[in-house]
Amino acid sequence: MLERGIVTYQTVHYVRMYCRSVGDAMRRLLAIAIGIIANGLGAVQAEPLGVGFRQLQLKDPVGGGSMQAVVFYPASGRTKPTTVGLYLVDASPETALLGGKHGLIVLSHGSGGGALGHHDLATALAHRGFIVAAVEHPRDNYHDQSGSGTAAVLIARPRQLSALIDADRSPKAAVGPHRCPARRLCIRSPHPG
Known part of the structure; x- marks a missing residue:
């Protein structure tokens, strides 16, 4: 700046x-x-926003099983860091979303990673006013690497990300109507984790 x-x-x-x-x-x-x-x-830089997050269970559009996801968003008030598994996440669960339109950023972890693997990037972006959604790709994550590196799993990733975006549009979405659909960015990690 x-x-x-x-x-x-x-x-x-x-x-x-x-x-x-x-x-x-x-x-x-x-x-x-x-x-x-x-x-x-x-x-002039605005004071960073608080960050909320919501964990989601989605249906895997490829395998039909369960697919975990997490959505980070700018919160309307102050938030505190929360321990989630092994991570200390700079966000509070289920806090109120800050009003207004927010750009959507979708994160896809690398092979053997997880939905929270890039929580530091996700919270930094949410602090700046973005909604950040991350999915845990079935059969290619830190606790299930049974399909790691296979064509079927790699081909499934875009469909799984689309399912995450579509879930964000549903009436029961974590943040659905408050984002701006014209501003999308997909960041994919080239490295495991």
Whole structure:
């Protein structure tokens, strides 16, 4: 994040381009002032939000069995770290969702990983206002590696992520109507864990 009062090269470049076409001293001064103000406003960082999470049980669209997932979201109040299994997660379970629209980010763990394997990334993104959903891929996770590396399991991953996104749209979803469907990003870990 930029410090207040620092003018970036990009700001100066835009000011120069604007001033060449206008060539007026007063407009040049105005353009510089606008650049400094815009840069200063961009440097103001909001206080990080609290983070809530909800654990879900979904139906695996490929194997038909159970599929675990977790959804992290910006909370409307302060939250405390919670121990979940072996992890200390910087979020509180079942807290109220902060109102407004939020982008959805879907995480897919690497081979032998789990839904909470990237909890630190998920909570950092939720602190910034995103809803983050992570699934535990059946037959390729830390407690069941029976299908690890097989084509069937690798082909199943996109369908499992789609099932997680579709579950987020349902009326009983953890956060469904509060996200913005136009902003999606899928992050996949290239390494185990």
